[in-house]
Amino acid sequence: MTNPLHRLRPLAAAVALISCLSAPTAAAAPGSPPPAAGCVLPGRTGWTDEGHDTDRTQFQPATGTRRVLTLYVDFPDAPATDSTEPYAAHLAPASGWMGRASYGRLRLDNTSLHRWIRMPAESTSYGFARGLTFEAHEKYLRDAITAADPYADFSRYDMVYVVPARTATAIPFSPTYLYDPAAPGITVDGTRLKWAVTFGQDMWRWGHKVAAHETAHTFGLPDLYSFTGATHQYVGGWDVMGNIAGHAPQHLGWHSWKLGWTRDDQVACLPASGRRTVRLTPVERPGGTKIAVLRAGETTAYVAESRRAEGNDAAACSTGVLIYKVDSAARTGEGPVRIMNANPTTTPPTGCTPLDLAAYAPGQSFTDPATGVRIDVVVGGRTGDTVRLSKE
Numbered sequence: 001m002t003n004p005l006h007r008l009r010p011l012a013a014a015v016a017l018i019s020c021l022s023a024p025t026a027a028a029a030p031g032s033p034p035p036a037a038g039c040v041l042p043g044r045t046g047w048t049d050e051g052h053d054t055d056r057t058q059f060q061p062a063t064g065t066r067r068v069l070t071l072y073v074d075f076p077d078a079p080a081t082d083s084t085e086p087y088a089a090h091l092a093p094a095s096g097w098m099g100r101a102s103y104g105r106l107r108l109d110n111t112s113l114h115r116w117i118r119m120p121a122e123s124t125s126y127g128f129a130r131g132l133t134f135e136a137h138e139k140y141l142r143d144a145i146t147a148a149d150p151y152a153d154f155s156r157y158d159m160v161y162v163v164p165a166r167t168a169t170a171i172p173f174s175p176t177y178l179y180d181p182a183a184p185g186i187t188v189d190g191t192r193l194k195w196a197v198t199f200g201q202d203m204w205r206w207g208h209k210v211a212a213h214e215t216a217h218t219f220g221l222p223d224l225y226s227f228t229g230a231t232h233q234y235v236g237g238w239d240v241m242g243n244i245a246g247h248a249p250q251h252l253g254w255h256s257w258k259l260g261w262t263r264d265d266q267v268a269c270l271p272a273s274g275r276r277t278v279r280l281t282p283v284e285r286p287g288g289t290k291i292a293v294l295r296a297g298e299t300t301a302y303v304a305e306s307r308r309a310e311g312n313d314a315a316a317c318s319t320g321v322l323i324y325k326v327d328s329a330a331r332t333g334e335g336p337v338r339i340m341n342a343n344p345t346t347t348p349p350t351g352c353t354p355l356d357l358a359a360y361a362p363g364q365s366f367t368d369p370a371t372g373v374r375i376d377v378v379v380g381g382r383t384g385d386t387v388r389l390s391k392e
Contacts (some may be wrong), residue, residue, distance in 0.1 A: 003165060025128070031121070033269070034269050036257075036264040037278075038272075039271055039301055041298075044328055045332070049332065049336055050079065051224055053218035058181065063102070063105045064106070065107045066107070066109065066159055067157045067160050069159075070111065071144055072084040072087055072117060073115070073147070073162050073164055074117070075165070075168055076119075076255045077218060078122075078170070079167065081165070082166070083114075084163075085114070088114070088194040088275050089307070090203065090207070090208065091110075091211050095107075097212050101212070101251055101256070101261070105261045107217070115151065118147060119144065119147060120147065137198070139195055143163065144162045149188055149189070151333070154188040160193065161196070172200045172201050172203065173202050174199045174202055174210055176217040176340060177197070178217070178342065197211065197214040206244045206245060209240055209244045213240050216240070216241060216255075219259055221255060221317065222241065223333045224335075226333060226334075226335065227331070233355075235324070235337055235355070236356055237356065238307075238339060252303070253291035253305040254324075267286065267289070267293060268293065270288050270294045272391070275390045277386065279386050280292060280385050280387060294391060296391075302326070302366075303323070306385040307322050320358055320359030320361050320380055321359055323339075323342070324338060325342040341358040342357075342364050360375075362377050363377065373390075374390045378386040
């Protein structure tokens with residue numbers, strides 16, 4: 001996970017992006033449930049946020065096949081002492097992870113250029129230790145692309161991964177590169193390079209899910225860990241955009257919907273006052289209704305989803321109904337998603353954190369008196385959960 005100061009953005013991209021209001025709610029037939037469009041939230045930060053109106057000029061699509069070229073770089077002061085194979089093997093599971101998380105709607109086609117590319121400058125010269133700027137990051141990426149250009153046709157790829165030798169300790173963390181449409185940027189083989197992840201030594205600590213985390217920024221997802229105070233106070237490990245090493249590091253159902261992996265007909269929406277009972281199937285499995293959304297305001301909503309552990313990759317300290325608040329006006333790192341903890345006074349077992357126990361069980365309820373929102377867990381089980389939404 002990168003330091004919050006290193007979530008880089010070009011100055012021109014600070015200008016507000018598409019900020020249209022949420023999609024108008026289509027008229028529903030008498031007696032039929034409201035369509036999902038009534039629970040779509042507009043983005044309000046002009047960058048990565050929880051709004052559905054993601055700017056597809058700045059961010060790449062999260063569906064279909066995304067073609068990635070992985071480069072391996074070393075430096076005059078940090079020459080590689082091993083082969084590129086262990087590096088490729090370390091990151092390789094990320095493709096399968098994203099394929100499963102997307103229910104097969106995203107395919108990451110990763111091609112490795114299996115040779116060490118010598119960078120033209122020493123590793124200590126690129127500014128990582130001093131707090132990396134967008135300009136310094138782009139120079140690092142440009143140097144890698146230029147050095148690798150004789151060996152690859154970059155016009156064949158949508159994005160690039162750059163992996164440094166383990167000897168390059170001066171490259172400690174893994175920032176995402178998002179191009180600046182208003183600047184010259186990097187052009188190679190007649191193609192503008194728009195998206196990249198430059199990995200650092202933290203990839204060996206976080207594992208392959210750091211690739212999933214950083215790649216998701218190129219799709220427009222924000223950081224869910226906190227830039228101030230306790231790092232994992234908002235979502236813990238319930239989403240890979242929070243604690244990458246958490247017990248359930250897949251994406252929240254809201255993110256799956258935002259990215260186009262969950263369809264509108266898999267979203268149960270209560271856009272205004274009323275009641276609705278919903279049967280949810282676990283987000284870890286394809287099919288069925290994935291999230292129940294209760295609109296709370298212009299940029300806020302409460303979401304309920306069923307969570308069930310699926311194998312070692314998604315082993316969780318608790319299962320049940322996860323309830324969280326989404327605020328599309330909250331900036332990355334400032335809690336755009338906040339988990340509602342069903343069991344805040346329960347002592348977690350060894351290896352779990354208090355927020356790992358946040359899921360609600362049958363008979364438990366969440367209420368927000370300020371908005372009149374109430375979510376009751378009616379029935380729970382291995383195949384899913386039933387919740388009742390209500391708003392005064």
